[in-house]
Amino acid sequence: MSADQKYTPAGVEAKWQQQWEAQKTFKVTEDPSRKKYYLLEMFPYPSGRIHMGHVRNYSIGDVVGRFKRMRGFNVLHPMGWDAFGMPAENAAIKNNCHPAAWTYENMAYMRDQLKQMGLSYDWDRELATCDVSYYRWEQKLFLEMYKRGIAYKKQSFVNWCPSCETVLANEQVEDGGCWRCDTEVVQKELEQWFFKITDYAEELLDFTNKLPGWPERVLVMQRNWIGKSTGCEIDFALDGRDGAIRVFTTRPDTLFGATFMSLAPEHPMALELTAPERRAEVEAFIDKVKKTDRIARTSDDQEKEGVFTGSYCINPTNGRKMPVYLANFVLVEYGTGAVMAVPTHDQRDFEFAKKYDLPLVVVIQPEGETLDPATMTAAYTEVGTMVNSAQFDGQKSDAAKDSIATWMEGQGKGKKTVNFRLRDWGVSRQRYWGSPIPIIYCDCCGVVPVPDKDLPVVLPRDVHFTGEGGSPLATLESFTKVDCPLCGKPARRETDTMDTFVESSWYFLRYCCPDFEDGMLDKARAQYWMSVDQYIGGIEHAVLHLLYARFFTKVMRDLGYVDVDEPFTNLLTQGMVIKDGAKMSKSKGNVVDPDALIKRYGADTARLFSLFAAPPEKDLDWNEQGVDGCYRFLNRVWKLVHEQLEAVAAAPALDPSALSDEERTLRRAVHKTLKKVTEDIDERFHFNTAIAAVMELMNTLQGARLNTPQAAAVMKEALELVVIMLAPFVPHITEELWQLLGHTTPLSATTWPAWDSEAVLDEELLVVVQVNGKLRSKLSVAVGIDEEAIKQLALADDKVKVFTDGLQIRKVIYVPGKLVNIVVG
Incomplete structure (x- = not known):
C-alpha cells in the first residue's frame, strides 16, 4: 500500500465522529x-x-x-x-x-x-x-411522597462526624474515622428524612422471581438484603414492673432455652431498664458502642461485648427470670432491637454466655447424641428432637416452630408474624452539593411542604465553602429565612439535601x-x-x-x-479491569490512561481489546501484548480490503450455483461465521468469541486465491460481511472500509444481513463409530446418507473390524448425523 493508504486511526476516527455528530446519526424519537x-x-x-x-x-x-x-x-x-x-x-x-x-x-x-x-x-x-431542570421534578416527587406518607421524618441513629458536622454513609467511615478529616465518628440520634421502602418490601421480594433476565447472584443479593423471615413476636414481661420487652424470633422452637435478653445499646428501653447503681457503666458502654462501625458490630469475628442493666424479664414459657443485657452485636434497626438469647442454639449467644458466665439450657438434641451444656464447645443450630420443653418434648424441632408459635398466640403472649431485614431508606444528608429537600419549618404550623408554585427550591451558588462546621446552607440566611406559606410568619427552610x-x-x-x-x-x-x-x-x-x-x-x-x-x-x-493482579486504581498505581491508549492505537483498538480479552461478565486482565495484537488485526483487515479492491470492484454478480468446490467451501466459512457472530451478539453477549470467529475467518480469506470471476465475487461478499460483522465493535474503521468498498449508505444505517441457510450446510458429516460404546473410528459421509448405508460403511471400516471379527453382531445403533454404535458379543 502507498503511504496514504495506511491505516491512521486518528484521521479515520475524527472523520466519522464529526459526521455522526453533524448528521445526528443516533438521535432517536418515538x-x-x-x-x-x-x-x-x-x-x-x-x-x-x-x-x-x-x-x-x-x-x-x-x-x-x-x-x-x-x-x-x-x-x-x-x-x-x-x-x-x-x-x-x-x-x-x-x-x-x-x-x-x-x-x-x-x-x-x-x-x-x-x-x-x-x-x-x-x-x-x-x-x-445537578441541573435544576432535573432536580426540580425530584422535589415535586418528594412532596407527592410526603403527602402519601412515603416520605416522613423520624429520630434515627446515624454516623456523625463532630468536626464536619455531617452524617456519613457507612462507606465514608474509614477505620472508625471520617474519610474527610479523620475525626472519630460517633453514633448520634438525629431527626432524619426517610422513604418508606418497607411498604414495598413484599412486592420487591416477589418480583425477584419475575426477572429472568437478571443474574441469579444479583437476585439472591437483593433477596438477602430484603430479608423476609417468618417467625413469631413474643412479649417477655418485665420482672417487678409493668411493661414487656418484645422480640421477633424465627426460632420459637428454642424459646424454652432462652436464659437472658440482649438489647441493642440504642434500644429506647436501654436506660429505662438500667438500675441506678449500674448507670455509669451502662452509659460508658453505650458511648463506646456509638463509636463502633455498625457493620463491624455484626461481623462474626467482632468480639461479643455487653453490660448488665440490673433488670430482669420473664421467659413466658417457664417463668425463668432472665437478666437483661445490652450487647454490641444487636442493632436497633433489626427486628425489634431485642434478642431472646438461647446460648445452646445460637453461636453469638453462646460466645456471649461463656464470656459473662450466663446459664445454658439445651432444648434440642441431635439424633443419637446427648448434648451437655457443661461440655459444649459451640452452639447446636441444626434440626433435632425437643427436650426440656414441657409438652413439646419429643417433637422434631422444625415442626415445633409452628406448634410453639401457635401456643404462644393462644396464651396471648405472642403472635405469628413476618419480618423484613429491609429498613426504610434514610435520605437526609447534611451537605451542600445535593438537591434541597423542599420542606419549611414554622413554629406555628410545624412541617410545611413547599407549595408547587414555589418549586423548585434552587440550590444557591453564593456560598462560602470550607467543608468545616456542617453544610454552608445552614448559615446562609438568604436561603434559610423564608415566610411560612400557610401563616406568613417567619420560618426556616430545611437545610438537609437528598442522598445522591x-x-x-x-x-x-x-x-x-x-x-x-x-x-x-x-x-x-x-x-x-x-x-x-x-x-x-x-x-x-x-x-x-x-x-x-x-x-x-x-x-x-x-x-x-x-x-x-x-x-x-x-x-x-x-467484570472489572484488572492489572498486575488488582483492580485498576490510582492508589495501586496500575491505571492505564484511556487518552494515551487512544492516542497511540485509536479508539477502535481500545474498544476491540476490551471486548475481546474476556466475556463481559468476567474480569478482564490487562495485557499490553493483547492491545498490540488487536491493533495488528485491524491493520490486517485494512490491508486486505485495500489489496482486493481492484479485483472485487470488477467482480460479477455472485452466482452460488456456479461456484467451484473451493469457492463454495470459502463461502460456507463466511456464512458460518456470520451465523456465529449474529448469535453470539444477539443471544449470548459472547463478544469475545464473535471477534475470535472473525479473526479466524480473516486467516482463511488471506490464504484464498482469486483465479476466477466467481472467486472475486465470493471475496467481495466476504469482505463486505467481515466489515459488517466488525461494525458494532470497531465502528470507525468499518465505516471507512464500507465507503471504500463503494457503498454510499453509511454502515450505521445498513441492515444487518441474514446468513445463507443453504451455504452453511455441510456437504459431509463426521460420524463417530463405537464398538460396545468405545470409540474405534470416524467416518466422513455425505449429508443425507440413509441409515442402512452408513451402518454398512461402519461395519466395513478396517479399524472397526479389528474389534468385531469373529464376534456376533448383536445390534447396530445409529444416532443420525452423530454416531454408530456396534454391539458385539
Whole structure:
C-alpha cells in the first residue's frame, strides 16, 4: 500500500465522529411503527477523566446498541451525569473552587472523551442531576411522597462526624474515622428524612422471581438484603414492673432455652431498664458502642461485648427470670432491637454466655447424641428432637416452630408474624452539593411542604465553602429565612439535601423525555420506551442502586407516572479491569490512561481489546501484548480490503450455483461465521468469541486465491460481511472500509444481513463409530446418507473390524448425523 493508504486511526476516527455528530446519526424519537429497544449503561460520576472501566462498560453497551439498530430496532441509547455528591465538595475544598465549577468542567472534559470513543449516544437527551431542570421534578416527587406518607421524618441513629458536622454513609467511615478529616465518628440520634421502602418490601421480594433476565447472584443479593423471615413476636414481661420487652424470633422452637435478653445499646428501653447503681457503666458502654462501625458490630469475628442493666424479664414459657443485657452485636434497626438469647442454639449467644458466665439450657438434641451444656464447645443450630420443653418434648424441632408459635398466640403472649431485614431508606444528608429537600419549618404550623408554585427550591451558588462546621446552607440566611406559606410568619427552610442515590433512582425515566417541561414525565413517551430492555453496570450496585431504582419505579407507577412494574428487563453486570493482579486504581498505581491508549492505537483498538480479552461478565486482565495484537488485526483487515479492491470492484454478480468446490467451501466459512457472530451478539453477549470467529475467518480469506470471476465475487461478499460483522465493535474503521468498498449508505444505517441457510450446510458429516460404546473410528459421509448405508460403511471400516471379527453382531445403533454404535458379543 502507498503511504496514504495506511491505516491512521486518528484521521479515520475524527472523520466519522464529526459526521455522526453533524448528521445526528443516533438521535432517536418515538416511532410506534417500530419495535423499540432501550439500552442503558449506568451513568458515570463526573470525576474528571474516564478510566478503563468506563471504556469497557460503554463499549459493551455500544456493541448492543449498534447491533440492535442494524437489526431494525428503534434504539434509545442515552448518556448523562450522576453529578451531585461528596467528591465535588472535597475537590472544592482542595482546589479552592466551587463544586459546581468543578463538576461542569469535568462533565465537559469527560463528554469529549466519550465522544472520542465513538459511542452511539443520543446526546440531545443528555442530563445532569445537578441541573435544576432535573432536580426540580425530584422535589415535586418528594412532596407527592410526603403527602402519601412515603416520605416522613423520624429520630434515627446515624454516623456523625463532630468536626464536619455531617452524617456519613457507612462507606465514608474509614477505620472508625471520617474519610474527610479523620475525626472519630460517633453514633448520634438525629431527626432524619426517610422513604418508606418497607411498604414495598413484599412486592420487591416477589418480583425477584419475575426477572429472568437478571443474574441469579444479583437476585439472591437483593433477596438477602430484603430479608423476609417468618417467625413469631413474643412479649417477655418485665420482672417487678409493668411493661414487656418484645422480640421477633424465627426460632420459637428454642424459646424454652432462652436464659437472658440482649438489647441493642440504642434500644429506647436501654436506660429505662438500667438500675441506678449500674448507670455509669451502662452509659460508658453505650458511648463506646456509638463509636463502633455498625457493620463491624455484626461481623462474626467482632468480639461479643455487653453490660448488665440490673433488670430482669420473664421467659413466658417457664417463668425463668432472665437478666437483661445490652450487647454490641444487636442493632436497633433489626427486628425489634431485642434478642431472646438461647446460648445452646445460637453461636453469638453462646460466645456471649461463656464470656459473662450466663446459664445454658439445651432444648434440642441431635439424633443419637446427648448434648451437655457443661461440655459444649459451640452452639447446636441444626434440626433435632425437643427436650426440656414441657409438652413439646419429643417433637422434631422444625415442626415445633409452628406448634410453639401457635401456643404462644393462644396464651396471648405472642403472635405469628413476618419480618423484613429491609429498613426504610434514610435520605437526609447534611451537605451542600445535593438537591434541597423542599420542606419549611414554622413554629406555628410545624412541617410545611413547599407549595408547587414555589418549586423548585434552587440550590444557591453564593456560598462560602470550607467543608468545616456542617453544610454552608445552614448559615446562609438568604436561603434559610423564608415566610411560612400557610401563616406568613417567619420560618426556616430545611437545610438537609437528598442522598445522591435519589437522583440515580429515576434518571432512566427522565431520559425518555428530558425536554418535557410540563411535569416530571411525558407519560406517553415514557410508556413507549419503558422498561429498559438492557441495563449494564457494575456488580457493586447490585443491591442499593438497583433496589432503590425498583422502589422508585413502583412508587411512580402508583402515582400514575408510568404503567410498568420494574425498571430493567435485562441486567448485565460486567467484570472489572484488572492489572498486575488488582483492580485498576490510582492508589495501586496500575491505571492505564484511556487518552494515551487512544492516542497511540485509536479508539477502535481500545474498544476491540476490551471486548475481546474476556466475556463481559468476567474480569478482564490487562495485557499490553493483547492491545498490540488487536491493533495488528485491524491493520490486517485494512490491508486486505485495500489489496482486493481492484479485483472485487470488477467482480460479477455472485452466482452460488456456479461456484467451484473451493469457492463454495470459502463461502460456507463466511456464512458460518456470520451465523456465529449474529448469535453470539444477539443471544449470548459472547463478544469475545464473535471477534475470535472473525479473526479466524480473516486467516482463511488471506490464504484464498482469486483465479476466477466467481472467486472475486465470493471475496467481495466476504469482505463486505467481515466489515459488517466488525461494525458494532470497531465502528470507525468499518465505516471507512464500507465507503471504500463503494457503498454510499453509511454502515450505521445498513441492515444487518441474514446468513445463507443453504451455504452453511455441510456437504459431509463426521460420524463417530463405537464398538460396545468405545470409540474405534470416524467416518466422513455425505449429508443425507440413509441409515442402512452408513451402518454398512461402519461395519466395513478396517479399524472397526479389528474389534468385531469373529464376534456376533448383536445390534447396530445409529444416532443420525452423530454416531454408530456396534454391539458385539
